Amino acid sequence: MLKGFTTRERRLALVLIACATIICAYTLLIRPARARLATLHRVIPQKQNDLEQLTVLSKKVKKLQTSLDAIHQKILPQRDLTVMPALEKRLAAHNLFEAAEVTRQTRPVSEDVVESAIAIQFNSISINDLVEFLSDLKGNGNPLRLKNLHIERHRESENLINASVTTGYLFQKAN
Amino acid sequence: MPKRSIGIDFNNNRLRAVQLAREGDRFRVEKAWSAPMRRQSDKPEDLLRRLIAEQGFDRRAAFAVALPHRLLHYQYETEYQPAPSPCPDNLEMTAIDESIFTRNNDSPRLTTCIPTVTLDKCLQPFKENRLRCEIITSPAAPLLASLKNNRPDIVNQPAILLFADEKQSLILIADMDLNVIRIRNFPNPRLHNSANIDASALVREIRLTWQAAFHETLREDTPMLIAGRLADNKQLKVILADELTCRIVTLENLDNLIDSNKFSLDHTHQIAGQLAHMALSPDTKNKKNLKNRQIQSNKPVNTRRHLVFSTVLTGCTAFMYLFSLLLNQHQMEGRYKNLKSQCRQIFTQTLPHETVIVDEVSQMQQRAQTLKKELDLFGAYSNTSCHPLDLLVWLSANTPADMDLSITQCDIQGHTIRLKAVTTDHKSPYRWEQHMWNQPDIAGVEIIDPRRDKDTRKVSFEAEILFTQEDK
Numbered sequence: 066m067l068k069g070f071t072t073r074e075r076r077l078a079l080v081l082i083a084c085a086t087i088i089c090a091y092t093l094l095i096r097p098a099r100a101r102l103a104t105l106h107r108v109i110p111q112k113q114n115d116l117e118q119l120t121v122l123s124k125k126v127k128k129l130q131t132s133l134d135a136i137h138q139k140i141l142p143q144r145d146l147t148v149m150p151a152l153e154k155r156l157a158a159h160n161l162f163e164a165a166e167v168t169r170q171t172r173p174v175s176e177d178v179v180e181s182a183i184a185i186q187f188n189s190i191s192i193n194d195l196v197e198f199l200s201d202l203k204g205n206g207n208p209l210r211l212k213n214l215h216i217e218r219h220r221e222s223e224n225l226i227n228a229s230v231t232t233g234y235l236f237q238k239a240n
Numbered sequence: 241m242p243k244r245s246i247g248i249d250f251n252n253n254r255l256r257a258v259q260l261a262r263e264g265d266r267f268r269v270e271k272a273w274s275a276p277m278r279r280q281s282d283k284p285e286d287l288l289r290r291l292i293a294e295q296g297f298d299r300r301a302a303f304a305v306a307l308p309h310r311l312l313h314y315q316y317e318t319e320y321q322p323a324p325s326p327c328p329d330n331l332e333m334t335a336i337d338e339s340i341f342t343r344n345n346d347s348p349r350l351t352t353c354i355p356t357v358t359l360d361k362c363l364q365p366f367k368e369n370r371l372r373c374e375i376i377t378s379p380a381a382p383l384l385a386s387l388k389n390n391r392p393d394i395v396n397q398p399a400i401l402l403f404a405d406e407k408q409s410l411i412l413i414a415d416m417d418l419n420v421i422r423i424r425n426f427p428n429p430r431l432h433n434s435a436n437i438d439a440s441a442l443v444r445e446i447r448l449t450w451q452a453a454f455h456e457t458l459r460e461d462t463p464m465l466i467a468g469r470l471a472d473n474k475q476l477k478v479i480l481a482d483e484l485t486c487r488i489v490t491l492e493n494l495d496n497l498i499d500s501n502k503f504s505l506d507h508t509h510q511i512a513g514q515l516a517h518m519a520l521s522p523d524t525k526n527k528k529n530l531k532n533r534q535i536q537s538n539k540p541v542n543t544r545r546h547l548v549f550s551t552v553l554t555g556c557t558a559f560m561y562l563f564s565l566l567l568n569q570h571q572m573e574g575r576y577k578n579l580k581s582q583c584r585q586i587f588t589q590t591l592p593h594e595t596v597i598v599d600e601v602s603q604m605q606q607r608a609q610t611l612k613k614e615l616d617l618f619g620a621y622s623n624t625s626c627h628p629l630d631l632l633v634w635l636s637a638n639t640p641a642d643m644d645l646s647i648t649q650c651d652i653q654g655h656t657i658r659l660k661a662v663t664t665d666h667k668s669p670y671r672w673e674q675h676m677w678n679q680p681d682i683a684g685v686e687i688i689d690p691r692r693d694k695d696t697r698k699v700s701f702e703a704e705i706l707f708t709q710e711d712k
Contacts, residue, residue: 072294090562094562095562102568105569105572105573105576109576112576112583115600115601116582116583119583119587119600122605123589126590126608126611132615133614136622175614196633199629199632203629210620212620212653213620213628214650214653216651217648217650
């Protein structure tokens, strides 16, 4: 190898070859590898954080989706014309028909869902009557959902109350 | 016993080197080289480096060096006259040929010495090049050794030894025991032209030197041994024989040499060749005068071996670094891929209908917000909202009778209960608040504006209870 050259020239050539090898190795291997490692050191903690966030978000989304699915299952396909008669029947069954004042209101909740809200105002009834009526209303098979409840002690009698109950149900908007 | 040696002669503004190898009882001249030392750039250390690197002389061989004659001082003393110091400024001197110039008690003592500082300076190039310098001597010592080795026939009579070349002559006067008792060195620039040779100065110097040594005129038929480049000059020999009436004998080069086609010693390399021979000779083993002074260079280091070892070590280190770098990168890539696939898997499992995936987290957050908005539209119809009847029952159960608390108004909506109550003192509301805080699923309890009524003397207050977003 390198015959015909002097020792000095051979050494110089070897040094040059070594330098060129080092430069090539640095340029083609070491520098890209170091740059990639720096990027990975920066990106991996971010990705780890993303994974943790995704795990939490995934649980949240699943829960929300389940709740929404449950609501959608409760949405009636159309207005239930039997609700009001059934409500009056229940009021009568609890001897509250006379004491109750029922008003109904319909409003759209979304593009294809409508809410039928029914407000019942009770005057001078006992708390036990109210609880029994609401328990009956909460029972299975009833599409009505109790939304809010307002109770006020009667001014004249400590055993009586005035109460306002808002209830309602959802149904699909007719096309 | 060394197998190879190198003789170095620094005289006459040239470096002359001869490498001799022992083969049994004989010697082979392996290399011979000379280089000028006239210019300032011709430094001894550079020339020695060239000697090893370019000329291929063996750096492990023992070196024997003849110092330039101009650096040496000669002290002559007799039994009754101590030698005067040759250096007026009382420099520390080192005797270099004490053991080589053997003598008896009747002979005048001749000591070759050199300032210690100069000697160390002369040895410095050998130290720098890590060469093993075993013998350092004057040019006279190898000539004397050559005389003793090659001409054992000249015994029991004083002799003159003349080493002459183009520039200078070295005259040695030896006594009957062939001990050098006088040395004279002088330049003779006109001897080189054989056509017009002027040997008168040389003749005069020889006579004067003899006179100084023996205090008498030169005897007839005194053997005169001629060495050096002009040993072959017949005209000079004739002149010297005529003028001095001496028996002229040419001092031959080394004997016992194996014929070598590549190198043959001429007379210019006579001193260097004899020096190398001295270093190899068992007779001079005890004359390696530098060992006791501990000024010889360290054991020569095999630079090439060290260089190769360092290169291999560096290469291995670099390879290991590169290997670990790439391995680390490979591992990190795998970890990143794994994380990425986990993210993708969770996303596709949660939102299977999403086909365009750009940023999993952002898309998932967006989806969660959309669902939350959609769920908020339905409010009380959600399973997560509390049933007002359950909250009423819970409120009734968690308002103990002993607290003397009478609720006058209650509004239940979503996860919140707002109420107005009456009590007999200011302590009861806060006891009730404390009691509420101890219940599970309570996100907040606040007592608002407690005040005592002037007429009834009862304390009325408002309160707000907030539940966590769980099913009741």
